[in-house]
Amino acid sequence: SSSMKLPVLKRVPRKKPTWTETNILNQLEEQYFNAIAYATADWYDLDRLKERFTLLSKSFELLPISNIIDNVLCIKIYRETKEKSEVFIFDDGAVIFWNVQNDDEKLILNEVNKNYFFFFDNQYPKDLINNEKEIMNFIETSTVSTINNDIIKLNRQSESEQLLDKYTVSNALALSVKLGIWEALLDDEVEFVADLANRLKQGKHIKIEHGLMQSKSGELYSLKHAVNLSHGINK
Numbered sequence: 001s002s003s004m005k006l007p008v009l010k011r012v013p014r015k016k017p018t019w020t021e022t023n024i025l026n027q028l029e030e031q032y033f034n035a036i037a038y039a040t041a042d043w044y045d046l047d048r049l050k051e052r053f054t055l056l057s058k059s060f061e062l063l064p065i066s067n068i069i070d071n072v073l074c075i076k077i078y079r080e081t082k083e084k085s086e087v088f089i090f091d092d093g094a095v096i097f098w099n100v101q102n103d104d105e106k107l108i109l110n111e112v113n114k115n116y117f118f119f120f121d122n123q124y125p126k127d128l129i130n131n132e133k134e135i136m137n138f139i140e141t142s143t144v145s146t147i148n149n150d151i152i153k154l155n156r157q158s159e160s161e162q163l164l165d166k167y168t169v170s171n172a173l174a175l176s177v178k179l180g181i182w183e184a185l186l187d188d189e190v191e192f193v194a195d196l197a198n199r200l201k202q203g204k205h206i207k208i209e210h211g212l213m214q215s216k217s218g219e220l221y222s223l224k225h226a227v228n229l230s231h232g233i234n235k
Contacts, residue, residue, distance in 0.1 A: 033139070035170075039093055039181045061076045072090045085101070086166060089112060090174045140155075145165040
């Protein structure tokens, strides 16, 4: 009798707004903007990035959020249109853009992804980064800041309070995209192990290079280490 093949349960991709959907919202009477979240690496060197962004452009200004918040860089981008644009760069490898133009977004992504540690590459594959990015719409209102029907509504009365609100939402978006990355990476490892198990059940001879097993063990250890380091996800 034939052996039953072990099923590989694939996660259901999360539904994310597309550019078409967000652009439709931008055509409404109220002015909507985009908040875009990426996870691109296991971690960022915030001290190096702080030095780089101070010198990179006169239109960039580092903003303090709070005396007790030290896991993120906040960058204000000055624009001719006077519209507010901010970027939150978290030390665990996520970056959140609030109403940032494409050219500035590309410049910042390129900078955070530069590998200054030639002995260690902690970046994620580009296709994985793009697949797991998240886009949300936000609007400024005179009411209390909230999220309703996947729309972020930010109170416009106080810039300092709004910055804290943006940090709070950015932190949640950062954790969400990091989870998406980890789930996708774990899916790849589960599929590899399930394939080996099925071949063993069928009595097939398996020849695996020692280097491949070391590589897979390293990937699993790295993934476990990254999850353990992200204390925010466990709280």
